[in-house]
Amino acid sequence: MRFAAVTLQDFRNLPLAEVALVGRRTFLLGSNAQGKTNFLEAMGYVTALRSFRAAETRALIGVGRPQAGMAFGIEHETFGASRVTITLRPDGREVMWEQGKVTRLGDFLGRFPTVVFSSQDNQFLRGAPALRRRWLDLTLAAMDPAYLIALQSCTRALAERNLLLKQGGRDTGAIEAFEHELAAHAVTLVAKRAAGIAELGEAFRAAHARLVPDSETAGLIYAPDSAAATREAFAALLAKNRPRDTLLKSTEHGPHRDDIELLLNGRPARQFASEGQQRCLVIALRLAQAAYFKAKGGVTPVLLCDDVLGELDPMRRERFWASLEHDPQVVATGTSLPADAAGWQVLRVEGGAVMAEV
Numbered sequence: 001m002r003f004a005a006v007t008l009q010d011f012r013n014l015p016l017a018e019v020a021l022v023g024r025r026t027f028l029l030g031s032n033a034q035g036k037t038n039f040l041e042a043m044g045y046v047t048a049l050r051s052f053r054a055a056e057t058r059a060l061i062g063v064g065r066p067q068a069g070m071a072f073g074i075e076h077e078t079f080g081a082s083r084v085t086i087t088l089r090p091d092g093r094e095v096m097w098e099q100g101k102v103t104r105l106g107d108f109l110g111r112f113p114t115v116v117f118s119s120q121d122n123q124f125l126r127g128a129p130a131l132r133r134r135w136l137d138l139t140l141a142a143m144d145p146a147y148l149i150a151l152q153s154c155t156r157a158l159a160e161r162n163l164l165l166k167q168g169g170r171d172t173g174a175i176e177a178f179e180h181e182l183a184a185h186a187v188t189l190v191a192k193r194a195a196g197i198a199e200l201g202e203a204f205r206a207a208h209a210r211l212v213p214d215s216e217t218a219g220l221i222y223a224p225d226s227a228a229a230t231r232e233a234f235a236a237l238l239a240k241n242r243p244r245d246t247l248l249k250s251t252e253h254g255p256h257r258d259d260i261e262l263l264l265n266g267r268p269a270r271q272f273a274s275e276g277q278q279r280c281l282v283i284a285l286r287l288a289q290a291a292y293f294k295a296k297g298g299v300t301p302v303l304l305c306d307d308v309l310g311e312l313d314p315m316r317r318e319r320f321w322a323s324l325e326h327d328p329q330v331v332a333t334g335t336s337l338p339a340d341a342a343g344w345q346v347l348r349v350e351g352g353a354v355m356a357e358v
C-alpha cells in the first residue's frame with residue numbers, strides 16, 4: 001500500500017499539516033523536537049488504531065485543543081483508492097473508512113499495515129517482556145481476528161480473576177468459572193503464538209541473513225510461561241496456584257507472562273550480542289514483521305523509519321535497501337539528509353509545520 005495524502009489537525013504539535021506524498025520514498029527532515037516522529041506516529045496509527053509510542057489518546061491531542069483529526073488518502077492493493085479519517089477525543093475515537101463508521105477493532109485491525117523502525121527499538125532486547133509481548137500481540141492480531149478475540153478474552157478473564165483475588169478469594173465458584181474461561185482462551189493463544197513465532201522466526205532468520213551476510217545466524221524462540229498444553233491442564237495449574245495467587249492478589253502464571261527470545265548463533269542475544277549486532281537483529285525483526293504482513297494479508301506494508309537508518313554504517317544501510325522486498329513505500333525521518341537519499345521527496349518539518357521542499 002502507499003500513503004498518497006496525509007492531513008493532520010491538532011495532532012500533538014502539528015496544528016495543520018496537509019501533504020501529498022510523491023513516489024515511494026519520503027524523507028522528513030528537521031531539527032530535534034519539530035514534529036517528525038509525531039507525523040510518523042499519526043501514519044502508524046492507521047494499522048492498529050494505537051500509537052507506536054504506546055501513548056494514550058489524550059497525549060496525541062494538541063495541548064489545549066479539544067480533538068485531533070487525521071485523514072489519509074491510501075492506495076491499496078485490495079481496496080483501491082481508500083480514504084480513512086480518524087478523530088481522537090479525550091474520551092474516545094471515531095474511525096471512518098469509505099463513509100462507514102468502524103465500530104469493531106477486529107474489522108479494521110491490520111487492513112492498512114505499517115511497520116515502524118524506531119530508535120527506541122534498542123530497548124526491545126533488554127527491556128521488559130511486556131515490550132516484546134506487545135509487539136507479538138500487535139503482529140499476530142493484525143493478521144488474525146481469532147487471535148484478537150482470544151487475547152481480549154484472556155485479558156478480561158484474567159482481570160476478573162485478579163479482582164476476585166484482591167477481594168480475598170472467598171468466592172471460589174466465581175474464581176473457578178473465570179479460571180476455566182481463562183484456560184480455554186489461554187490454550188488458543190499459546191498455540192497461535194507458537195505457530196506465529198515459527199513463521200516469524202523463519203522470516204527473521206532470512207531477513208537477518210540478507211542484512212548481515214557474515215556467518216552469524218539469528219533465531220527467534222517462544223518462551224511460554226507455562227507448559228500446560230490443554231485447557232484442563234491450564235485450569236488445574238490455575239487451581240493449584242490459587243492459594244499463592246490469593247496471597248499475591250494476582251495471577252502469577254499464564255500467557256500474560258510469556259516472552260520471546262532473540263538468539264544470535266544459538267545464544268541469547270540480550271546477553272551476548274554487541275550494540276551493533278542488537279541493532280541489526282531488531283531491524284531484521286521488523287523486516288520479518290513486514291514479510292509476515294505481506295504473506296498473511298497480501299498487502300505490502302509501509303515502512304516508517306524513525307531516525308534509525310542513520311545509525312547503521314554505510315555497508316549495512318546499503319544492505320538494508322537491498323533487502324527490501326516488493327518495493328515498499330518508505331517514510332523516514334532524520335536531522336540531516338543521508339547521502340543515499342538522492343531522488344527522495346523531502347518534507348521539511350519545522351515547529352509543527354510540514355512543508356514540501358522545492
Ligand SMILES: Nc1ncnc2c1ncn2[C@@H]1O[C@H](COP(=O)(O)OP(=O)(O)OP(=O)(O)O)[C@@H](O)[C@H]1O
Pocket residue numbers: 011012013014030031032033034035036037038039058059060061062063307333335349
Ligand atoms: N499533545 C501535544 N501537544 C503539543 N505538542 C506536543 C504534544 N505531544 C508532544 N508534543 C511536542 O511535539 C514536539 C515534537 O516532537 P517529535 O517527537 O515529533 O520530535 P522530532 O521532530 O521527531 O524530534 P527528534 O529528532 O528529537 O526525535 C516536542 O516538542 C513535544 O513536546
